[in-house]
Amino acid sequence: MLWTVRLCLLLAASSSGVPLDRYSTKGQHKVLLISFDGFRWDYDRNVDTPNLDTMAKDGVKARYVTPPYLTITSPTHFTLLTGRYIENHGVIHNMWFNITTSEKLPYYATQFKNEWWDNGTLPIWITAQRQKMMSTWFSEMDLDFVSLYFGEPDSTGHKYGPDSPERREMVKQVDRTVGYIRSLAEQNGLADSLNIIITADHGMSNVYRNGLVKEITLSRIPGFAFRDIAFHLVDFGPSGMLLPKKGMLDKVYDALKGAHPHLHVFKKEEMPKRLHFATASYPSFSSLTLDMSSTGWFLPVQFNAGEHGFDNEEMDMKPFFRAVGPACQKNLEVGPFETVNIYPLMCHILGIKPDPNCGHLDATKHMLVSATEGKFISVLLLIVVSGILTLQRPSWITWYR
Numbered sequence: 001m002l003w004t005v006r007l008c009l010l011l012a013a014s015s016s017g018v019p020l021d022r023y024s025t026k027g028q029h030k031v032l033l034i035s036f037d038g039f040r041w042d043y044d045r046n047v048d049t050p051n052l053d054t055m056a057k058d059g060v061k062a063r064y065v066t067p068p069y070l071t072i073t074s075p076t077h078f079t080l081l082t083g084r085y086i087e088n089h090g091v092i093h094n095m096w097f098n099i100t101t102s103e104k105l106p107y108y109a110t111q112f113k114n115e116w117w118d119n120g121t122l123p124i125w126i127t128a129q130r131q132k133m134m135s136t137w138f139s140e141m142d143l144d145f146v147s148l149y150f151g152e153p154d155s156t157g158h159k160y161g162p163d164s165p166e167r168r169e170m171v172k173q174v175d176r177t178v179g180y181i182r183s184l185a186e187q188n189g190l191a192d193s194l195n196i197i198i199t200a201d202h203g204m205s206n207v208y209r210n211g212l213v214k215e216i217t218l219s220r221i222p223g224f225a226f227r228d229i230a231f232h233l234v235d236f237g238p239s240g241m242l243l244p245k246k247g248m249l250d251k252v253y254d255a256l257k258g259a260h261p262h263l264h265v266f267k268k269e270e271m272p273k274r275l276h277f278a279t280a281s282y283p284s285f286s287s288l289t290l291d292m293s294s295t296g297w298f299l300p301v302q303f304n305a306g307e308h309g310f311d312n313e314e315m316d317m318k319p320f321f322r323a324v325g326p327a328c329q330k331n332l333e334v335g336p337f338e339t340v341n342i343y344p345l346m347c348h349i350l351g352i353k354p355d356p357n358c359g360h361l362d363a364t365k366h367m368l369v370s371a372t373e374g375k376f377i378s379v380l381l382l383i384v385v386s387g388i389l390t391l392q393r394p395s396w397i398t399w400y401r
């Protein structure tokens, strides 16, 4: 992990002996996007985070940001990278699935299922490649966009809960990582050209056990039977999707509707518009969406101390946001905005024309020092340190040794 970060920044700085400013009109066009999975907006409130605090002073801090619904990892990350709500970008779950064969793949295996991601929606690096010269990727290697993903503090939040001392300790490690990356950027002469955006995909909420368990068991609901279901995704705590067998839609719906005060069941046409999760582009799936109406309630299929996937209006689901660099204002705290707007922000800084998306630059342009138009993309690289490389403790120890 350390090697990966170092490699990216060094390549961005100086590979092939090409001067840094050769492709920069104002030296403001580089972007490093970092996602710390599950970093809730208020995680720095009860932890000493000197590096994140310094970053806020040197740049912009949002009070919080709002992820798209469903608040789970892969769909929300794809929104960050495409600027589209989940119903419009097509990655509607962490799991690849086939409703005909009932085949499902777990989270990590899904990351290697190309058709799940290559579905016609363009992530930012493809947009950049199409508009600029990928032919120079190997010859020049002056990277303009790098994306990094870390699996923490999500893993620790799941295992121990968001209020645990373990989670607080992990946030300290995240903070040291941020300090390390910023110092590395400076050492490599990138302080005046690199904009660093740090955010997350969703937050985290407590799941109470030991007598405080609040489970909704579908199989115990009168009139509901899994034999009426052709395909289902109910593997992710507070939400689920059901495809009833032919002719069973109303029977299943009637059984679930009103069965529990904290269980909401929606037909596609009933999904609240604000959630942008009607899956209108996917008529063959998600006939019914199940949603727990508040944090703390869940379908009893996982045994974590922390969970996410709830309504994106729940404060526990909100991620954090920081941005620093020559394109950003300094010492500015801004109000909340939706993460769907980060894509047009990045396109603007990079000087590329966004593909059709659901975001608006108006939501974030007040955090920029000036327009950065006409920038010149040279080369672009995506580094995804995948979920399986979740920052295991040995990795962190190595990292900071």
Ligand SMILES: [Zn+2]
Residues within 6 Å of the ligand: 037, 038, 072, 073, 074, 154, 201, 202
């Ligand atoms: Zn996540």
